[in-house]
Amino acid sequence: MIRVEGLCKAFGDTQVLDGVTLDVATGESCVIIGGSGTGKSVLLKCILGLARPDAGAVLLDGDSVTRTGREAFLSRFGMLFQGAALFDSLPIWENVAFRLLRGPLRRPRAEAHEIAIEKLRRVGLSPDIADLYPAELSGGMQKRAGLARAIAADPEIIFFDEPTTGLDPIMAGVINDLIRGIVSEMGVTALTITHDMGSVRAIADRVALLHAGTVRWQGTVAEMEATADPYVTQFIEGRADGPISALR
Amino acid sequence: MSHLARLGAAVLSLLAGTGRVVLFLLAAAHALVRPPFYFSELRRALLNIGYFSLPVVGLTAFFTGAALALQIYEGGARFNVQSVVPSIVAIAIVRELGPVLGGLMVAARVASSIAAEIGTMRVTEQIDALVTLSTDPMRYLVAPRLLAAVIAVPALVAVGDAIGIMGGWLVGTSRLGVPSAAYLQATRDFLEAGDVLSGLVKGAVFGLIVALMGCYHGMNSDRGAQGVGRATTSAVVSSAILVLAANYLMTEVFFSP
Numbered sequence: 001m002i003r004v005e006g007l008c009k010a011f012g013d014t015q016v017l018d019g020v021t022l023d024v025a026t027g028e029s030c031v032i033i034g035g036s037g038t039g040k041s042v043l044l045k046c047i048l049g050l051a052r053p054d055a056g057a058v059l060l061d062g063d064s065v066t067r068t069g070r071e072a073f074l075s076r077f078g079m080l081f082q083g084a085a086l087f088d089s090l091p092i093w094e095n096v097a098f099r100l101l102r103g104p105l106r107r108p109r110a111e112a113h114e115i116a117i118e119k120l121r122r123v124g125l126s127p128d129i130a131d132l133y134p135a136e137l138s139g140g141m142q143k144r145a146g147l148a149r150a151i152a153a154d155p156e157i158i159f160f161d162e163p164t165t166g167l168d169p170i171m172a173g174v175i176n177d178l179i180r181g182i183v184s185e186m187g188v189t190a191l192t193i194t195h196d197m198g199s200v201r202a203i204a205d206r207v208a209l210l211h212a213g214t215v216r217w218q219g220t221v222a223e224m225e226a227t228a229d230p231y232v233t234q235f236i237e238g239r240a241d242g243p244i245s246a247l248r
Numbered sequence: 249m250s251h252l253a254r255l256g257a258a259v260l261s262l263l264a265g266t267g268r269v270v271l272f273l274l275a276a277a278h279a280l281v282r283p284p285f286y287f288s289e290l291r292r293a294l295l296n297i298g299y300f301s302l303p304v305v306g307l308t309a310f311f312t313g314a315a316l317a318l319q320i321y322e323g324g325a326r327f328n329v330q331s332v333v334p335s336i337v338a339i340a341i342v343r344e345l346g347p348v349l350g351g352l353m354v355a356a357r358v359a360s361s362i363a364a365e366i367g368t369m370r371v372t373e374q375i376d377a378l379v380t381l382s383t384d385p386m387r388y389l390v391a392p393r394l395l396a397a398v399i400a401v402p403a404l405v406a407v408g409d410a411i412g413i414m415g416g417w418l419v420g421t422s423r424l425g426v427p428s429a430a431y432l433q434a435t436r437d438f439l440e441a442g443d444v445l446s447g448l449v450k451g452a453v454f455g456l457i458v459a460l461m462g463c464y465h466g467m468n469s470d471r472g473a474q475g476v477g478r479a480t481t482s483a484v485v486s487s488a489i490l491v492l493a494a495n496y497l498m499t500e501v502f503f504s505p
């Protein structure tokens with residue numbers, strides 16, 4: 001279980017996160033929604049320790065994640081970055097198998113290759129692209145290759161930053177099914193950021209709305225559909241007028 | 249007062265920058281001696297820094313040796329000592345011009361490419377991705393490049409020395425009428441092992457400076473293409489100046505009268 005307590009993070013004068021508190025239970029799929037630029041990506045980076053929060057704590061199974069425990073902590077994680085963040089210098093399959101080619105999870109090269117091909121297939125990428133370099137793929141293909149890399153070593157906890165952005169509706173459906181599948185079948189804990197309400201309905205056990213640096217609302221998908229909270233309804237219906245300013 | 253304050257602020261920021269570079273170097277050295285080691289990265293860095301710099305360094309050395317032979321012949325003619333051409337060309341190339349010009353060319357070619365590559369990785373979140381894949385960027389990116397530069401640049405300097413002397417020989421024999429055997433004999437008689445060795449040590453230090461500046465500025469690149477551009481410029485400028493400064497200091501240490 002991941003517990004985020006009172007996380008604050010400012011860049012210069014802008015207070016991006018202002019006391020975010022959030023629990024994600026083991027084996028749960030939690031989805032974070034919120035306007036563009038509200039700090040969703042920053043929140044994930046603070047949890048992973050890629051950005052240093054100004055205040056607050058991140059607890060994993062009740063233990064505070066300190067510098068020394070970072071490595072063990074990260075070895076249980078997979079992360080899909082918003083911009084895919086594939087390594088330019090490595091072909092796609094080596095990107096996907098990165099963790100399996102070095103470090104404690106190291107496998108023989110042939111086996112790592114096989115796993116990479118299998119993971120690529122799961123995100124709808126054909127084995128033909130395995131030997132291409134990231135720059136030779138389209139944006140959506142890069143995103144899916146990044147997704148394959150995030151799940152390659154079968155982590156216990158996976159963060160997805162906008163997994164379906166830039167994908168066609170059919171591919172988005174494939175990815176939603178994939179995420180739902182690994183949560184339900186393999187008991188993975190997932191924290192997903194998305195703007196796509198179809199995705200939210202397909203993969204979320206619980207939804208949290210981030211607004212003005214805090215978790216403004218959270219609940220199940222059914223509660224989300226029923227709620228009268230003006231922030232949530234504006235977000236679901238995609239209206240320009242409402243409490244969430246369209247200018248940010 | 250405000251001028252004084254500005255001067256103080258500049259000095260403070262210089263000191264803080266120096267401190268950050270030193271800490272960065274210590275962290276890199278620490279990463280270098282503790283496993284895991286990434287040999288494929290080291291091989292890639294050796295190829296990029298060493299092998300692919302050969303043409304640039306070789307051409308630089310060749311033309312420098314050739315021009316030097318002409319200059320020294322012309323200058324020596326004023327005192328009727330044209331016979332010093334081979335020995336002075338050899339000394340100047342091996343002790344000074346080979347390592348310094350080689351170091352500067354490597355600074356231009358390698359510091360920029362390292363800073364641009366690592367800077368781009370920083371702004372496209374590839375460095376963050378490395379961390380989430382349980383790979384320490386200091387070990388995976390920085391340490392192999394530093395080690396490769398410390399190995400490759402002395403080797404480049406050695407090759408440059410040979411080509412520079414050859415440039416002098418070519419001009420000496422074809423344009424100045426020095427007999428080939430005499431030219432080579434004079435070079436051999438005059439050069440000492442210490443001359444060559446000092447040049448190689450300089451090369452190793454220059455290699456370290458160039459790779460360190462490339463990695464440091466790349467890792468600390470600001471966001472966006474502009475950030476990477478600035479990091480690249482800073483890496484080239486700072487490594488070139490540090491190469492020249494370090495050259496002076498080492499020359500003092502090795503050859504002070």
Ligand SMILES: Nc1ncnc2c1ncn2[C@@H]1O[C@H](COP(=O)(O)OP(=O)(O)OP(=O)(O)O)[C@@H](O)[C@H]1O
Nearest residue numbers: 011014016034035036037038039040041042043082
């Ligand atoms: N490294 C940084 N330096 C300065 N400001 C930053 C940095 N990273 C993020 N920010 C700022 O923090 C705010 C939140 O950024 P973040 O990327 O988390 O938004 P987001 O909620 O993920 O938006 P989107 O849905 O568009 O991806 C933005 O205003 C951004 O300008």
Ligand SMILES: [Mg+2]
Nearest residue numbers: 040041082161
């Ligand atoms: Mg984002």
